[in-house]
Amino acid sequence: MNHDTRTGEIHVPILARVEGEGALDIRIEAGRIEALTLRIFEPPRLFEKLLEGRSSQDVIDSVARICGICPVAYQMSAVAAIESILGVAPSPWVEAMRRVMYCGEWLQSHSLHIHLLAAPDFLGYDSAPAMARDYPDEVRRGLRLQGLGNAIIRTFGGRSVHPVGICPGGFFHAPDSAAMQALRQQLVTGLEEARELIAWTAGLPIPEDDQDFVSVSLRHPSDYPITAGRIVSDRGLDIAPADFEERFREFQVPHSTALHAQLDGHPYLVGPLARLNNNLDRLPEALRQRLDDLGIHFPSRNMFHSIVARAVEMHVALAEALRLTEDYAPAGEPHAETPVRGGVGVGCTEAPRGILWHRYALDGDARVAEARIVPPTSQNQARMEEDLAASLTRFGLERDDDALRLHGEMVIRNYDPCISCATHFLDFHAVRK
Template identity: 75%
Template structure:
């Protein structure tokens, strides 16, 4: 680290921070400041090519569903649900209402565990001034225990339907390999009911965090479904008037490579856009239950919100929704339901798009006559958010004050990036920060 000052108090300096915990993945942030303005900003992602799309070629449908679950240890259900939806559309197969409902319950489990992990272990320490969750736990032990408890409930939901909570194996074309027993669902419902009260307390606590005021203009993109708060189905919409079927994604969204990142960037009609919990609530607030909207009203924070840091509250709200939704869908659970419909493979092209915890996850597959993969394309939410993250960093750091110390700018930049909960890779560190001033 170096720091130098000129006679007119302008400063040049280089900072190298090789490791940052509390983000999944590895990358770097380079900022070049000229004449008191950000001249260049690059959020560099080092994630190596994982070749999943190529690895899927020549494989049957079930291999696809089990393989894509390995893309992410935090949101494997999202990958499975987008993949199985695309495959079933090619096979012209509509799962039974029971299967559709139970898949939504399983997806609720992923939202609960992922959001709980992010709020308590990754993001909240930033707002409260702690370097880590263990440090925060010394001052807020009950809150951290509550977060781990909620995360455990989410894991239990996934395990009930998927056989295990990490990289589950219960999903197949047409449904599930087996139906959970009535006893398993009864025990699960007791945990869900217990978690619902904890989730109400979580919303109240998160709303009291010292969240920075930082309103910005950005485009919110999410799914929307006419029947319910979109999770595993819907049309792609934006708060700027977009309303398209998922098969129309490629006509409006453009992915492209930038020299400083191995992760692709994405634009909607040549503009950065936001996906994730804040975008979902901004677009679909009216579809949340009335009792939950009443809880939100007590926080004094209004949605739609233009403050990106309200993403942490959006996650807490979605935890409450996911718990109540899982309770609703399992209320009249029938353990005797047929867990799957046997598919008949067909050739064709199919699309799947669901709401992963971090935002829309879009899949496209082309299958041959045997139902084996000819080609695959997967667009994860983090790559869709990367251009928006860079735009946010430039705006937020400028407002924060470029005359701040390099350490202060680095910490604030880290908080901005963590706020998006980027899922970069399976590593445990992210930011290599460099600031160049003149």
């Protein structure tokens, strides 16, 4: 079929191997994409409304339920916002151990995505079990690393899914030294496996697909950003999380139950590639040398390099967990006492998929009067649609529907969208005649 004359429609009613339910619709006219929509059609979960009237501890425990893959991220952004309102400064021990716990989430989430969701696309398999027949060692390694991430979360949170260990001022419980020593032995082995994983992802047949996009992430004065930092971009943005609403705007589109987001009126990227693009100088020197030796060059304009960025961040997570627990001793007081008072506060941390911004208004009894949560997937949705249009056009609109459908799904899965994190209450307008 001639590229200049093709006209037709492609519908992907259910996107496979993503968290949640979505669909992709494309209309091609005269060899050009005239309409492209990435539809999120899950019912809105109304979490922001459900939080109203709840105590600060209820908020921390409840937001973990927003996502089964990244519950720690929701808890960390929430507790940061709440502590800013209550005037509580976590101790250095608490800050360090929260970073370790968050590293566990990065490890399990990134490993799940690389091995079970994304790698089959690059290697031409329709599923992870099919890929495992030819790559059994690689899949087993991925499952071990994912399990190690879950073990880190469970050590601090009591369980790996929807953990319950975090409270304002710290943790309910401090892991004992024996448990931490056993965990550290696993971390040492995991770090070497993560080193091997970087080389494996770098050797995948990654398509060449450079594009122009804005990378947005946190940036910390000295560390690779996870639990804190200013919001920056590779185009000069540098703001405090409290100023997020001055530059970022969410808006509703007819085809999605999740809001889209723009920075100064344009789509932008959050997530591992954006973080690495903005924070390459925050990687340890030995890791940067490892990337140079493998011929991996960041910053990158190729979205498909996200899989390599995830492997790099898994190494960062394991190295950080080892560094921060080297001289571990349980805190005598794992959390500080917190006052009861009202106010407004924000928290922003780096979920595996990108910046996760929370804003809460508490009344005088420290109960929620208003809540706003901006998850990374909704921030990436406009960028995903922009990427799909550019990538499919470069791929070749003259190709048959099955080829275009598979490439489109590959582009979407590359973002690791967590579709179920659509937390907003949508405006409803009825026009009756």
